[in-house]
Amino acid sequence: MSVSLVGTFVKPVHREGPKFIAGFALVTVLLWLLWEPLGVLGLLLTVWCYYFFRDPDRTVPMDEGLIVSPADGVVSLIEPAVPPAELDLGAAPLMRVSVFMSVFDCHVNRAPVAGDVTEVAYRPGKFLSAELDKASEENERNGLVLTMADGTRIGVVQIAGLVARRILCEVDTGAMLDRGDRFGIIRFGSRLDVYLPEGTAPRVSVGQKMISGESVLAVLGDDRPATARTE
Template structure:
């Protein structure tokens, strides 16, 4: 069955979206009453707001030991880093993969693996550009630890950005998540960090486009890194 034009244009939206879309629409209406060109600009921003809060259905890959991207966007950093202290993952560096979400990406966040949410740690902070390396340490953040059935732990951290001023985590400690399940959203423009366990190498490269819940980020216990792509 082919994809209809309606399905291409009209997307499901996150529950956070309607109130913001409504505000944008009301402001646009007022702008139209004041001066039509301003109203056109407002209409464009309203459409952007609608697509910002889109929450499309994703096809989660099947197979053992797969780690999928928790966010749409571009891989901005791949490097060893000490996980945030509040996650309790130790003080030894783990391989960190950062996915930067622009204001045009879908911002619904999804679980990279199936497991129990054993830790949720929030820390207030700054609102530096999420593309900067120091944003992982200095920006407002909310981290989760997902513990798999075999005891393997994966850390995933929501990081606020220059424009983002609201991190929303929709799960609590003790929740059971499947791979690709939704767990939160950040508005507007931000970043997700994933901390892989020792002995696991990323299967992605810096600059690669990621699709939340679909792109395979790593295979657990596979130390073979991705082959660097030509730019």
């Protein structure tokens, strides 16, 4: 098997992954000793666990003013919404783009823009399906504010979902992130909300597939609506 083919299927894993993968593997061995078909099922679940925690490198676009997706997944909501109060982004609605991550998506989260982390705020909550609009208000969440060099502030909120029970944010206030830098992970199935600054319109549509650190959500200062996509 060629190196390039191996690289297609074998990816690095997030540091949270090995303990879970080991646990799934141990259960698989026990199931295999009990009954081989159960062992096969355990093996498939172990492979899925490895796949869930994969952390592949990404090619981050470098053009000025781009806002990239912080998560792999599908754009599930695009609508004006008041940002969470703990982020101190004001009481006026901002355009919110939500990216829903299924249990088959890579769950490593990346910074949508380069900037200083000026707010990190965790709030406990419920575990409703992350696809629901009210998940932004009622679910467990962790929010960040990235302040760019020109003072523009962008809010990014990690939201736990129906299956997710753990939000991990790996940066603190005062950290400096480049566009596409990793800042956390959520397990297992969740959503990321991005609050765009006033005067910036999304360049994506509901249902569009996103790749974290690569797919462009918006261009700063561009308020033109996204054009319709053809399937």
